[in-house]
Amino acid sequence: MTPPARPNSTAARDVASVFHPYTDVRAHEANGPTIISRGQGVYVHDEAGKPYIDVVAGLWCASLGFSNERLVKAAEAQMRALPFYHSFASKTHNRMIELAEMLLERAPVPMSKVFFANSGSEANDSAIKMIWYYNNARGLHQKKKLIGRIKGYHGVTVASASLTGLPYNHRSFDLPLPGFLHTMTPHFYHGALPGETEEDFATRCATELETMILAEGPETIAAMFAEPVMGAGGVIVPPTGYFPKIQAVLQKYDILLVADEVICGFGRTGNYWGSQTFGVEPDILTCAKALSSAYLPISAVMVNDKVFQVIADESHAIGTFGHGYTYSGHPVAAAVAVETLKIYDETHILDHVAVVGAHMQAELRRRFTDHPLVGEVRGVGLIAAMELVEDKATHRNFDFGRKIAARTTKIMEANGVIGRPLPGDGLAFSPPLIITTAEIDTVLDGVAKALETLTMELRQEGLKRVG
Template identity: 65%
Template sequence: MSPPRNSTAARDIAYALHPYTDHKAHLQHGPLVISRGKGVRVFDDQGKEYIEAVAGLWCASLGFDNERLVEAATRQMRRLPFYHSFTAKSHEPLVDLAEMLVERAPAPMSKVFFANSGSEANDSVVKMLWYMHNAIGKPRKKKIIARLKGYHGITVAAASLTGLPANHKLFDLPLPGFIHVSTPHHYHGARPGESEEEFATRLAEELEQVIEREGPETIAAFYAEPFMGAGGVIIPPATYFEKVQAVLKRHDILFCADEVIAGFFRTGSYWGSQTFGIQPDIVVCAKALSASFLPISAVMVNERVFQGIAEGSSSIGTWGHGFTYSGHPVPAAVAIETLKIYDEMDILSHVRRVGPYMQAQLRERFAGHPLVGEVRGVGLVAGVELVEDKATRKNFDPARKVGPRLAKLGEQHGVILRAMVNDSIGFSPPLIITEAEIDAMLDRFGAALDALAVELRRERIAAV
């Protein structure tokens, strides 16, 4: 049944162009229109309630209502609703937030640059890397190594870092100079009998071979999420980052940590880098920085990177990069309040209590399900991968859209899910979720998964 002509859904179909959407299908089926939120739940325009299992886009860390953040935005809008940071201008929220981030960084950092999204921040890092190496007299040191299935955004350079086919096809991407090495996913990538540590050693050796093939004097940086998010919630094998960092150090290659999803307690540490033993030269964060109440992202750079930028700006007379809204005072004020709330709530202790509970419940309830190949995760983030054959770890044909079908069934059962690569279903609920809410979320997921199993069984019978 098509939506009424004057409904929000009908007007959406008529006028809106959505990210990550099959637009021909959208013209037929229309959107799910969300009208309000409270805690870990959202409500559609018909009043139906859903548990948001992915915190929107991994980002609504404090849920969908928080009066302190509303008040922080309102206060700042009354005092100074906008100012920029071009040509050495500044304001208190920008300075306060930069100081707070440097104090909390997972490794010694020198300066903070602000943008409006993770994509913008990662795009900015690419320009910083090129700029600084030109400035310090290493103009060949420009290539960047990332990983297949890694996700770093959708601007031209950030999408080139990203290692997902859908972000490249028809866009003429990636740009030259972006190199992708293997996905660190033991479940699919390991050889028979190969331990996690042995798999990690092989991937580090592959990285070194790529560096030597390309020439270390041409490689500016290695780019990685502490865990892969949109690639399917892929947790690195034991010793992976330890071995990768040893390779990078030997060849004087910078490490850029994309903490856009992992940062701010998601993994059970303040930063994903701390969970996995990463000592980055550059850190990118966004999403939970402001609990996603307003758009803001940040790039933290260490002293070495800053000195290269400073040298270039001195020789030219300016650092010709920035956005009108870099360090916008209102999102910055909301981010400051968000960090204060995290501290006052001791959100880290909460995540360390409920995260293991979610991981244990996912494995106990679903690891043995006939459609589930692997349950993986850390802290309050997890992936459940659907497979056609558990014994061979064979995935379903992507044309069958099994993961998206499960996500749609989830909506029917009152839970919003995220279907990703290889029909992996992501879980990344608001950090404030309770054990009881985790139980409810997984009950609804289980009902949707069983409904999918019935559908697929009927299809098999019909095909015989």
């Protein structure tokens, strides 16, 4: 059978053949893609050669930018030495061992072992299965329910999407599955009561969590998953004292805490782990993205000894731990991850983040806090969000259907900045960790121009009296 002729343009070929994730498929068919052809530092270039600073490092992940030659060479050398081997049935290779050792050395709290997967979603899905396995091994067959948070994000597999607390990850997918619960979002800007301090708000969050646990039955709750900073749900920074209060509740009822460090890990919040920034002491930690600077897919699950020993005994009783992926600990991905961690150390990436992160946080607030469209600027280290609102006094957002943040990122793109809209009309900032203060200023200039254009458009539309 003769295949159909290909369309002439790259854009038309894409529309004819590719099913895109996180995309309005019909809108894509009508408007076509943005085609990115190459990268250089913090910039990517489209097919016409136009440069853009990607202010979210792709998908929160290209921490060393888009052209690190050391990572390319690490991949090439490993491809020539051992392009693939698996880790099933006690097989191993040096790169996987080296990477596991490096992660354990850098863990925010003592951890026992590292399990490898290929994405943040797979890492969290694996953690879910480990938790169920762990409680079955302890004879606690009812202790299976899992708690996420409203607006939390943990991935898109059936289980990790159930843990996620965002409507568009559930709607029309028949999710969440039974047994997945969601407690309140710790967003002080929108959630605090009049006169309530951050500490009081954090106490109320912990009280609501405990109320949920008691209503469900502590004997039925296995674990809670939490991002140190909630990423895709809005870059929501926890209020003062939040995690110590949450952990006290979990420990009271023998409930594990899983730190989802997929976005926050490897320097993003100013410490190596977001857990260190906010006083989180997890039983299990998941990571991905900046683990390899996204140059190759790889993720990891670190488990403490309490959890590991129970799982190990159960696997011996059964005869195997019946979970894993063909590409778990893939040697080429592991080699790139090892080199990535070495680069972080050798370039003192945390020292760099301390400087450029402080600059980004200060300049975002100086330039935009008083803007009539900006309700809140929030963030820590090199991750931040700017929330656009219709009414600053009441914190009221624009109507969802107007897609104000999406419009703004479209204008930013015209000004050479690729951004990302967030739920609640937030604009995300999570640039490559190698970004300079001058490049941050270039980004913020593009954002300022976008807000000027948006202001004029809204005045013309009569949607908001601005200025």
